[in-house]
Amino acid sequence: MHRWNLIGLIVSAGLFGAVVSCQSGESGGTEPIVPVVPKPVEYKATPYVWQKPANFPDPIYNFAKNPMTVEGVELGRVLFYDDALSANGTISCAFCHQQGSAFAHTDHALSHGINDKIGTRNNLSLQNLAFYNAFFWDGGVSDLDLVPIAPIENPVEMGHNMSALLANLRKSTKYPALFQTAYGTDSITTERFLKSLSQFMLTMVSANSRYDKYVRKEAGGELLPDELAGQTLFKQKCATCHAGELFTDQTFRNNGLSRALNQDQGRALVTLRPEDRYRFKVPSLRNVDRSPPYMHDGRFLTLEQVLNHYATGVQDVPELDPALRTDGKPGIPLTDTEKKQIIAFLRTLTDFDYVSDRRFGPN
Numbered sequence: 001m002h003r004w005n006l007i008g009l010i011v012s013a014g015l016f017g018a019v020v021s022c023q024s025g026e027s028g029g030t031e032p033i034v035p036v037v038p039k040p041v042e043y044k045a046t047p048y049v050w051q052k053p054a055n056f057p058d059p060i061y062n063f064a065k066n067p068m069t070v071e072g073v074e075l076g077r078v079l080f081y082d083d084a085l086s087a088n089g090t091i092s093c094a095f096c097h098q099q100g101s102a103f104a105h106t107d108h109a110l111s112h113g114i115n116d117k118i119g120t121r122n123n124l125s126l127q128n129l130a131f132y133n134a135f136f137w138d139g140g141v142s143d144l145d146l147v148p149i150a151p152i153e154n155p156v157e158m159g160h161n162m163s164a165l166l167a168n169l170r171k172s173t174k175y176p177a178l179f180q181t182a183y184g185t186d187s188i189t190t191e192r193f194l195k196s197l198s199q200f201m202l203t204m205v206s207a208n209s210r211y212d213k214y215v216r217k218e219a220g221g222e223l224l225p226d227e228l229a230g231q232t233l234f235k236q237k238c239a240t241c242h243a244g245e246l247f248t249d250q251t252f253r254n255n256g257l258s259r260a261l262n263q264d265q266g267r268a269l270v271t272l273r274p275e276d277r278y279r280f281k282v283p284s285l286r287n288v289d290r291s292p293p294y295m296h297d298g299r300f301l302t303l304e305q306v307l308n309h310y311a312t313g314v315q316d317v318p319e320l321d322p323a324l325r326t327d328g329k330p331g332i333p334l335t336d337t338e339k340k341q342i343i344a345f346l347r348t349l350t351d352f353d354y355v356s357d358r359r360f361g362p363n
Contacts, residue, residue: 043184045069048199050130053207055215056245059130061144061202066195068202071182076200078178079193081362084168085148086158088114093148093197094362096123096157100355102287103127103204109298113157120156120264122298124283125291127206127354131246137280137296139252140270144201145194162190169193206286206354214348215245223348230345237332238342240323247285247349253321254278255295256314256330262297278319289347290355303346307339 048068052059079085080093091114097103103126105111111119121137135141141150151157152165169175169188176186183192213221223231234242243249252267259278267276280296294300300309314324314331326333334342354360 045071045182045184048073048203050202053205053212053245055212056128056207057131060133061130061198063130063202066145066198068199069182072196072199073203074200075178075182076196076198077360077363078174079197080200084172085152085160085165086114087160087164090114091158093151096151097126099357099360100290101125102206102290102351102355103360104291106290106292109293111157113154114159117156119154121296122293124281125287126201127204127284127286128246129201129204133250134281138267138270139281145198147201148194148197166190166193204354204360206351208353209286209349209351211345211348212351224344226341226344227348228345230341230343231348233338233342234345237334237338241282241321242285248282250282252276252279252281253323254280254317254319255310256317256320256324257295257297257299257309258313258315259317262299264296266296275319278317285346286349287351287354289350303343304339307334307342310334311339 046069048070050063050068083089083092083095085092096105096111096113098105105123108118109122111121111123113119124137129135129144132144133142135144135147136150141147149162152160152162166188175188179188179192180186182196210221210223213219214223215221241249241251241253257278265277267279267281268274270276288294289303292301292303294303294306300306310324310332311334312331314320316330320330324330324332
């Protein structure tokens with residue numbers, strides 16, 4: 001073999017790996033055959049089957065923009081429980097949203113964040129988020145995919161910023177691989193980060209309380225006489241605001257709380273409309289027995305205190321919702337027996353499976 005042909009083979013081997021050569025003509029020249037490069041393995045995620053409870057309305061969330069996968073949900077779960085989402089590595093989403101409390105926080109009237117800073121509002125429980133059209137007490141965010149930005153960048157809550165957070169995740173030892181598994185590439189983007197958290201939060205469906213079984217005529221759905229009486233009273237006196245199977249009509253109302261110690265203007269801070277001053281979102285009452293304290297500022301520690309407020313404590317303020325006036329007077333008349341029966345019914349809304357399901361925990 002000629003010297004130059006030998007050099008050509010060596011160079012070709014360096015560039016292409018094993019090269020097959022063939023002799024052609026009397027000159028002994030070679031013609032390299034380009035090897036077949038194997039096709040890259042096609043990325044395939046496992047679709048996550050999300051199911052609407054039979055007694056629930058249709059979801060509001062647009063699933064088409066964020067197709068759920070088992071891998072995406074798992075990535076979101078890991079992120080939800082990671083302290084790295086806060087600036088000093090001490091606060092995770094789960095710090096304020098604890099599963100045993102229906103993903104609320106029962107230790108404080110007001111939310112706590114980094115460096116023991118205290119927020120201005122009690123945090124709402126996380127459940128059935130696919131069915132909501134607005135989030136937070138003031139409805140300041142209308143898209144679930146954007147919800148995590150608010151606590152992450154709030155200086156009192158997690159005190160981080162998205163750019164720095166994503167940069168840290170890219171340098172971590174575990175997240176590039178998790179994003180690779182979920183999305184077929186280890187590129188960590190804002191969109192993928194947020195949509196992964198959404199995918200996990202969308203799985204947080206609470207629809208297996210004793211009340212739900214009663215409505216669906218399933219085993220274990222028997223209600224006691226006081227609970228049935230409480231349901232009737234609830235429909236008469238509470239369901240104007242706490243409507244439907246979500247137990248909220250998702251409106252913003254003023255419920256006559258005293259403003260002596262709290263001047264939070266609620267919805268008006270978002271809309272800048274005077275008529276929205278001191279209005280707050282009507283919260284869902286699902287799992288309400290597991291998620292005290294109550295009201296936007298956590299002023300009531302028990303359900304008994306809440307019903308005492310509606311019976312005798314409603315303030316006759318100009319912004320008071322009309323539903324809380326009876327015969328021109330503020331409040332909802334309730335006897336002690338009626339209060340007990342309503343509370344008995346509210347406790348049938350506790351979904352014990354939801355607050356203990358390991359799929360929602362840190363694992």
